[in-house]
Amino acid sequence: MNRRRGPWTLRTRLVVSAVALIAVVAAVIGSVTTIAFRSYMYGKLDDQLHSITVRASKPPLGAGGPMPGGAPQGDDPLAFVDARGLPVGAFGAVLADDGSVTESRVVAESSSTPGLGTEDGGKPMTGAQQSALEAADTPVDGGAQSIDLPGLGSNRVEAVTGPQGTTILVGIPAAEVSSALTILILVEVCVTGAGLIAAGIAGAAMVGVALRPLRRVAATATRVSELPLHSGEVALLERVPEAEADPRTEVGQVGAALNRMLGHVGSALEVRQESEMRVRQFVADASHELRTPLASIRGYAELTRRGREETGPDTRHALGRIESEAERMTGMVEDLLLLARLDAGRPLSHESTDLSPVVVDAVSDARAAGQGDHHWRLELPDEPATVYGDPTRLHQVLVNLLANARTHTPPGTTVTVRVRATAGHPWVTLEVQDDGPGIPPRLLPHVFERFARGDASRSRHAGSTGLGLAIVHAVIAAHGGRVGVASVPGHTVFAVHLPALPVVAPHSQQGDRLSTSA
Known part of the structure; x- marks a missing residue:
């Protein structure tokens, strides 16, 4: 059975609103920070990639002679892969005119010694990796783009024209950038979550302190509502304390308005009590004064009816009715007098x-x-x-x-x-x-x-x-x-x-x- 959820308290609404606002602000700040950091990291990665492509596009120094470090240069278009300074996972690939990979090489370990060949510094790419490169549409001199290669993960790849006029794809791994972005996002989420929890606890305490005057105003109204205001003499002395009745604050405006209302109600109750007392006193006085003439009416009617003078049936009926009505009026007067005494609070004989x-x-x-x-x-x-x-x-x-x-x-x-x-x-x-x-x-x-x-x-x-x-x-x-x-x-x-x-x-x-x- 669905139960209708009750309305949230003002304290709950304020705390939830504040925490939600902080969450939105934290999300915006985190998103902007992540985007800026990603742009910065990928910018540095693209600069490193561009420096490698520049090296790949130029003919080797002393073509046909030895490379610096003693390794023979030859006409190898992927000789730059064996140069020192390339990160592990960097690769180069030669593309034919039909877009197929004719030659490839991946840095398997850091090439600290120049002139290392594929046996020591690099190894050919697998068929799946070559197929992924062939499927990617990488324009020459079109800038860097991201490509996912099986076994190598995400890479930044740029195409450049080699010294022999061939198309060479140069790529470096982007794993460190992705890892840094993941760590940054994880830190932002954890810090934001901890901050929201702390903000919720602190906000609940602060809002509770801020609403304490309002609770005192509500307590005053509750005490007034429990007073028996419907009858009797009522001393309406309850008022909101002056500290909570300052019209310069929102709570003070409520307290001041409540005090004014209580003053008006108290004045109305005093007027009502005075009116009731006058009516009760009038009823008591009138009932007391009516007892004697009513008793006289009954006595004279009974005396006339029982007198020696002969009276007709109509006269006797009229006298009987006079006695009956006088007796009924006497009972009503006695009842009114009793009610007036009870209303006045006169004690009974207990x-x-x-x-x-x-x-x-x-x-x-x-x-x-x-x-x-x-x-x-x-x-x-x-x-x-x-x-x-x-x-x-x-x-x-x-x-x-x-x-x-x-x-x-x-x-x-x-x-x-x-x-x-x-x-x-x-x-x-x-x-x-x-x-x-x-x-x-x-x-x-x-x-x-x-x-x-x-x-x-x-x-x-x-x-x-x-x-x-x-x-x-x-x-x-x-x-x-x-x-x-x-x-x-x-x-x-x-x-x-x-x-x-x-x-x-x-x-x-x-x-x-x-x-x-x-």
């Missing part, structure tokens, strides 16, 4: 609380309020499910969850309340499960928001204020716990997780699980 009795009481109240329309089940652990919290508020959490299950599921639905507590486990889990129709998917992410309503059943006619689950979330958060919901048709579970306390005393309970059904 104490060691066993959830099992609280669950039993809440389920009993829900069964009585439901008038037998639902089936209620309890699943409690053998050991105490002890948490450190406010028993009154935890009871309210259970009441709201059970009221939510009772209100928004049809009659006959089975509601199971389950408490899970494991010895040594840091959490106690409370679950309220029902087999009702479930929560619509579009509403599921918003069930814990305030005044969240889904359909007609979640309306004022059903007595819902839309604050029950919001209170559950706020109370559990104030206890340091968390609450979640999972829902599909036929299976809805609200799960509450609270920090557990170690069991202090054994809790006697018959059976390993209490299960009741209505």
Whole structure:
């Protein structure tokens, strides 16, 4: 399976780019050096070859007499091959008019003594070597050219007209030049490779040091991203250090821009916090002030309805509705006041609380309020499910969850309340499960928001204020716990997780699980 390669880091891109640039420059320098050295070496070789061809084109000194050193000269056109100073492998060959080699001689060993013949200083060329010379088109006085001969390797060859008018090919080996070029190229490759490795290591270290300020800027941004900025009072004190906020450098420009952005965000958070505090204070004050008139409305309506004066059915119905709506408004005001206090961070009354009795009481109240329309089940652990919290508020959490299950599921639905507590486990889990129709998917992410309503059943006619689950979330958060919901048709579970306390005393309970059904 092909996996897509991740993007390179800035450090990697910089180092690779620098090393690639150095490699290109080294390749250009090496190529130019090699070409220049090759031209120089072949120039010297061609000069040496030309001096030999000049010697081959001139008649021997004292023709018919002895050569310098006592060797007889005669009319040998290849006598120059036996002269001293020629390198081993140098050769001469006489070409006929049809281009065939009629005579050839190769220096087999250095001719230190003049007048050495073919038996001592030279030997005839092989048939394959002569065939290679015949196949090469070497013009007379056309300059030197390279020819590969079997057994002799690469040679520089030049054709010249001899003293008797014959065409003479003169050649000297180019092995030393080729060897020198090979050594030069090998040295260039090794030095370039070692240089690139050293440049990569040094470049990685230098780029790492150069990018260190950028990493500090990124670390500042990471710390800011981890702050809980969505709610509550936030002190946004993180800033990029002044050393990394100098606008005269590229990294400093990024740091300075980040500091300006953090300043704007901090100012916006302060304004948001002040606005939230004003709204919370207003809600708390309004809720507190509304409690007294609502209580008066309920009292006067009940007093009028129970008075001695005879009232008509319409009046009694109106008074009953006034009491009902006043009671509902009183519940909403109490809920708003509780949420305002929790938002303000007012501490709750914490104490060691066993959830099992609280669950039993809440389920009993829900069964009585439901008038037998639902089936209620309890699943409690053998050991105490002890948490450190406010028993009154935890009871309210259970009441709201059970009221939510009772209100928004049809009659006959089975509601199971389950408490899970494991010895040594840091959490106690409370679950309220029902087999009702479930929560619509579009509403599921918003069930814990305030005044969240889904359909007609979640309306004022059903007595819902839309604050029950919001209170559950706020109370559990104030206890340091968390609450979640999972829902599909036929299976809805609200799960509450609270920090557990170690069991202090054994809790006697018959059976390993209490299960009741209505």
